[in-house]
Amino acid sequence: MNMEAFPPVKGNYxxxxxxEMYQHFNWKEAEENFSWHQTGKxxxxxxxxxxxxxxxRKHKVALYYLSQTRNEKxxxxxxxxxxxxxxxxxxxxxxxxxxxxVFIFMPRSPELYFALLGAIKLxxxxxxxxxxxxxxxxxxxxxxxxxxxxxxxxxxxxxxPIDELEALETIFLVGEDIKxxxxxxxxxxxxxxxxxxxxxxxxxxxxxxxxxxxxxxTGKPKGVLHVHHAMVQHYQTxxxxxxxxxxxxxxxTADPGWVTGTxxxxxxxxxxxxxxxxxxxxxxxDAWYKTIETFGVTVWYSAPTSFRMxxxxxxxxxxxxSLSSLRHILSVGEPLNPEVIRWGYEVFGHRxxxxxxxxxxxxxxxxxxxxxxxxxxxxxxxxxxxxAAIVDDTGNVLPPNQMGNLAIKKGWPSMMNTxxxxxxxxxxxxxxxxxxxxxxxxxxxEDGYFWFxxxxxxxxxxxxxxxGPFEVENKLIExxxxxxxxxxxxxxxxxxxxxxxxxxxxxxxxxSDQLKEEIRQFVKNGLAAHAAPRExxxxxxxxxxxxxxxxxxxxxxxxxxxxxxxxxTMED
Ligand code: PRX
Numbered sequence: 001m002n003m004e005a006f007p008p009v010k011g012n013y014x015x016x017x018x019x020e021m022y023q024h025f026n027w028k029e030a031e032e033n034f035s036w037h038q039t040g041k042x043x044x045x046x047x048x049x050x051x052x053x054x055x056x057r058k059h060k061v062a063l064y065y066l067s068q069t070r071n072e073k074x075x076x077x078x079x080x081x082x083x084x085x086x087x088x089x090x091x092x093x094x095x096x097x098x099x100x101x102v103f104i105f106m107p108r109s110p111e112l113y114f115a116l117l118g119a120i121k122l123x124x125x126x127x128x129x130x131x132x133x134x135x136x137x138x139x140x141x142x143x144x145x146x147x148x149x150x151x152x153x154x155x156x157x158x159x160x161p162i163d164e165l166e167a168l169e170t171i172f173l174v175g176e177d178i179k180x181x182x183x184x185x186x187x188x189x190x191x192x193x194x195x196x197x198x199x200x201x202x203x204x205x206x207x208x209x210x211x212x213x214x215x216x217x218t219g220k221p222k223g224v225l226h227v228h229h230a231m232v233q234h235y236q237t238x239x240x241x242x243x244x245x246x247x248x249x250x251x252x253t254a255d256p257g258w259v260t261g262t263x264x265x266x267x268x269x270x271x272x273x274x275x276x277x278x279x280x281x282x283x284x285x286d287a288w289y290k291t292i293e294t295f296g297v298t299v300w301y302s303a304p305t306s307f308r309m310x311x312x313x314x315x316x317x318x319x320x321x322s323l324s325s326l327r328h329i330l331s332v333g334e335p336l337n338p339e340v341i342r343w344g345y346e347v348f349g350h351r352x353x354x355x356x357x358x359x360x361x362x363x364x365x366x367x368x369x370x371x372x373x374x375x376x377x378x379x380x381x382x383x384x385x386x387x388a389a390i391v392d393d394t395g396n397v398l399p400p401n402q403m404g405n406l407a408i409k410k411g412w413p414s415m416m417n418t419x420x421x422x423x424x425x426x427x428x429x430x431x432x433x434x435x436x437x438x439x440x441x442x443x444x445x446e447d448g449y450f451w452f453x454x455x456x457x458x459x460x461x462x463x464x465x466x467x468g469p470f471e472v473e474n475k476l477i478e479x480x481x482x483x484x485x486x487x488x489x490x491x492x493x494x495x496x497x498x499x500x501x502x503x504x505x506x507x508x509x510x511x512s513d514q515l516k517e518e519i520r521q522f523v524k525n526g527l528a529a530h531a532a533p534r535e536x537x538x539x540x541x542x543x544x545x546x547x548x549x550x551x552x553x554x555x556x557x558x559x560x561x562x563x564x565x566x567x568x569t570m571e572d
Pocket of ligand 1: 214259260331332333334335336354355356357358359360379438439440452454455461464465466
């Protein structure tokens with residue numbers, strides 16, 4: 001690895017002197033930026049929209065939306081009205097009340113943002129679902145959360161197993177020619193005539209705001225609950241890390257089905273009052289560069305897989321567009337390769353700033369800042385107000401340059417509040433009731449920079465999306481030909497990791513490429529495209545412990561041609 005460092009960039013950044021701020025910052029100071037500091041009334045949707053609509057930012061553009069068929073813009077004042085209208089529809093036609101779980105399963109569109117914020121204004125807990133989810137993934141999440149209301153589209157509603165969702169009372173369909181029957185309600189019909197006045201439901205700081213389901217190495221996806229008070233950190237990091245300033249045009253490429261798409265696609269930027277870009281449609285290098293050029297994007301937050309795809313598309317594509325508006329670029333979700341930083345520096349003329357955090361942490365924790373030197377390959381340093389350390393398995397803090405568990409001192413503002421229906425699981429994240437243990441291994445160097453080394457568990461990060469091998473294995477064995485299956489992440493130059501499945505067939509089935517493809521499609525259609533194994537290898541028998549647990553580490557070692565380590569627990 002090339003260890004050259006990128007020096008700090010000169011400029012008028014929000015976080016001017018990291019070291020000094022780290023010494024003195026206290027989260028209480030951040031609270032003073034919110035209206036509840038004076039009024040005692042709290043609601044995240046009020047803070048992100050209404051507060052600006054009632055200020056000199058009233059006519060500032062909050063949202064630009066662009067897709068194949070739509071090109072729209074909304075000021076903060078427009079957003080206030082639209083979210084009020086959506087809130088009224090949800091209240092009147094869906095009886096949404098404080099604490100209800102309202103799920104949103106639709107492609108990115110202005111209505112998604114109106115509905116999501118409208119529901120928050122009613123005090124509901126929102127659950128955004130990624131549009132690529134298929135039936136099993138949708139069912140698990142709606143069942144576990146006992147969602148009362150779902151907002152979706154006619155195209156996606158077929159993936160909702162309505163008969164198996166007892167708690168689900170109302171399904172709003174956003175689209176044309178909606179038949180109102182059973183639980184279905186035509187969202188747009190009522191939206192058009194709804195009042196644009198709505199009383200915001202004031203909540204407590206620790207009342208639920210949002211549920212993001214995420215995967216671990218075992219069990220079904222778990223619902224990570226974040227509360228309204230998390231916005232203190234969304235705000236502060238949008239300032240320090242995204243460095244958002246008054247005239248920035250900000251683009252976060254993540255879908256709101258993932259935590260980056262809400263914490264930094266909704267809350268962070270709009271708490272600051274920035275102009276936010278949302279684009280519909282699929283990834284293509286041309287479309288992405290065109291977005292930057294068209295809107296004059298100044299701050300851009302994306303993921304290593306996307307940067308690697310742009311990099312492999314070549315500089316000729318970059319040269320077709322004017323990207324001179326860019327001033328600050330950030331990345332999250334997987335290790336950011338030093339080559340990518342060097343490439344970005346060459347083609348964009350800017351450093352790409354890596355940021356580390358997780359669904360559970362709710363907001364950025366370890367980051368690179370414009371005013372700080374970047375060591376390519378390092379995730380950076382903890383934000384002021386946060387203490388990070390490398391600890392051993394019993395919670396002892398390890399000295400610099402020693403690899404161990406990346407851990408965060410409990411109690412930062414955006415820390416998850418619980419795991420839905422599973423307080424035990426929540427508690428299992430903590431060591432000595434003091435350290436939140438991330439599941440990542442890392443080390444800290446002598447200058448206090450953190451270096452990611454890998455996952456401690458079997459969780460797979462593919463193209464920035466977190467996939468639990470257990471879920472994929474469970475789906476695989478539902479396929480009639482599959483007797484047993486073991487799933488691992490296999491290193492991949494573009495996607496970071498791809499999903500590889502080792503499959504043992506039942507007697508009477510013949511190995512073939514066609515069968516592999518059928519198995520792949522089965523997972524894709526049941527779970528989600530990103531969860532389907534890109535590679536399948538048939539094997540006679542899977543390595544298992546005597547108690548029958550699949551030994552994924554052995555599969556991984558085979559795959560990588562590495563020593564398999566201690567096999568004493570393996571069955572014969
Ligand atoms: O393994 C780490 C990886 O992504 C995991 C969290 O995934 P998720 O909850 O889906 O959230 C992703 C976006 C917030 C982490 O445990 N990860 C995240 N950021 C980085 C990273 N790995 C290396 N470098 C990063 N900057």
